[in-house]
Amino acid sequence: MTNGEARGLRARARGAGLRALGASGLPRLAAPFTRGAGAILMFHHVRPAAPSAFAPNRGLEITPEFLDETIRALREGGFDIISLDEAPDRIRHPAARPFAVLTFDDGYRDNLIHALPVLERRGAPFTIFVATGFAEGTARLWWIELEAAIRALSSVSFEGVELPCDTEARKTAAFLRIYWRLRAGSEERLLAEICALADRAGVDPRALTRDLCMDWDEIGALAANPLCTIGVHTLTHPRLAKLEAAAAQHEIEESQAIIETKLGRVARHLAYPVGDPTSAGPREFAMAAKLGFETAVTTRKGMIFPDHAGLMTALPRLSVNGDFQQRAFIDLLLTGAPFLLWNRGRRIAA
Numbered sequence: 001m002t003n004g005e006a007r008g009l010r011a012r013a014r015g016a017g018l019r020a021l022g023a024s025g026l027p028r029l030a031a032p033f034t035r036g037a038g039a040i041l042m043f044h045h046v047r048p049a050a051p052s053a054f055a056p057n058r059g060l061e062i063t064p065e066f067l068d069e070t071i072r073a074l075r076e077g078g079f080d081i082i083s084l085d086e087a088p089d090r091i092r093h094p095a096a097r098p099f100a101v102l103t104f105d106d107g108y109r110d111n112l113i114h115a116l117p118v119l120e121r122r123g124a125p126f127t128i129f130v131a132t133g134f135a136e137g138t139a140r141l142w143w144i145e146l147e148a149a150i151r152a153l154s155s156v157s158f159e160g161v162e163l164p165c166d167t168e169a170r171k172t173a174a175f176l177r178i179y180w181r182l183r184a185g186s187e188e189r190l191l192a193e194i195c196a197l198a199d200r201a202g203v204d205p206r207a208l209t210r211d212l213c214m215d216w217d218e219i220g221a222l223a224a225n226p227l228c229t230i231g232v233h234t235l236t237h238p239r240l241a242k243l244e245a246a247a248a249q250h251e252i253e254e255s256q257a258i259i260e261t262k263l264g265r266v267a268r269h270l271a272y273p274v275g276d277p278t279s280a281g282p283r284e285f286a287m288a289a290k291l292g293f294e295t296a297v298t299t300r301k302g303m304i305f306p307d308h309a310g311l312m313t314a315l316p317r318l319s320v321n322g323d324f325q326q327r328a329f330i331d332l333l334l335t336g337a338p339f340l341l342w343n344r345g346r347r348i349a350a
């Protein structure tokens with residue numbers, strides 16, 4: 001079995017496990033103990049569904065209707081939706097009601113077009129983590145380039161092997177194989193290999209970035225909205241842990257300075273690009289703390305507990321996954337019970 005197939009199986013097993021867990025009714029009973037002080041929700045694209053069997057990045061997008069449903073689930077579940085600026089106080093001094101923070105990574109234009117109307121209608125504060133290179137149209141959305149290249153090609157050559165891409169299932173298999181092989185390696189290799197594939201497929205990386213990401217005028221307009229907080233997401237969106245320390249620090253510091261200059265306000269929150277343990281670890285957590293960030297968020301899964309007050313630059317999030325756009329899943333995740341299982345009983349898993 002390939003890496004990709006194994007991951008697919010694990011994802012399906014996780015879905016089935018969640019359904020069984022939800023049906024048991026136990027999570028609702030356990031919620032007062034497993035929910036903690038609250039949750040920081042993570043979103044990426046918000047846009048109408050575009051049905052396609054080859055959609056390997058589908059986990060990173062939800063519909064505007066499901067964003068609305070998620071906000072309803074939070075409010076009906078007793079969560080206070082607060083800004084990220086208010087979160088440190090609620091972590092240090094939990095209230096009777098849990099809190100929720102809505103965060104959107106990367107700075108996609110669809111956030112402005114499709115998410116903002118929902119957030120405004122619901123009066124829900126939110127944070128957009130902006131990678132400045134995306135706003136400038138220079139940094140690369142390599143996971144979307146890879147998808148676009150494989151969509152366009154009928155076969156791809158990778159590591160000396162010819163991978164057929166003549167059906168949607170084969171395209172998905174090729175994507176998963178290449179994606180996880182490159183994720184295991186260096187940032188340079190990942191960017192170079194995908195650049196070569198994009199080139200062969202006639203995919204223009206910069207055009208993709210300009211099409212999908214907000215420019216500074218759009219970010220400025222969004223930042224003027226009282227519901228909006230703009231956070232830092234580096235210059236070029238690298239996996240920071242793969243870089244030399246000085247380069248990693250430059251990515252964080254310089255992007256913070258650019259945002260503060262462009263928008264005329266302080267940016268005190270950071271999201272680590274990719275954010276898994278191979279992309280951000282103890283070195284980055286210490287770096288963010290030393291640079292004075294009030295919070296920094298990963299993509300580790302979990303609720304927020306009072307003990308996170310000592311780990312304010314290593315906060316986990318609750319990923320709202322496009323593969324699971326069902327109210328029952330959100331209700332279940334918001335009990336916190338699934339995270340306790342996934343983290344093997346540990347409430348704090350940095």
Ligand SMILES: [Zn+2]
Nearest residue numbers: 105106273274
């Ligand atoms: Zn990102």
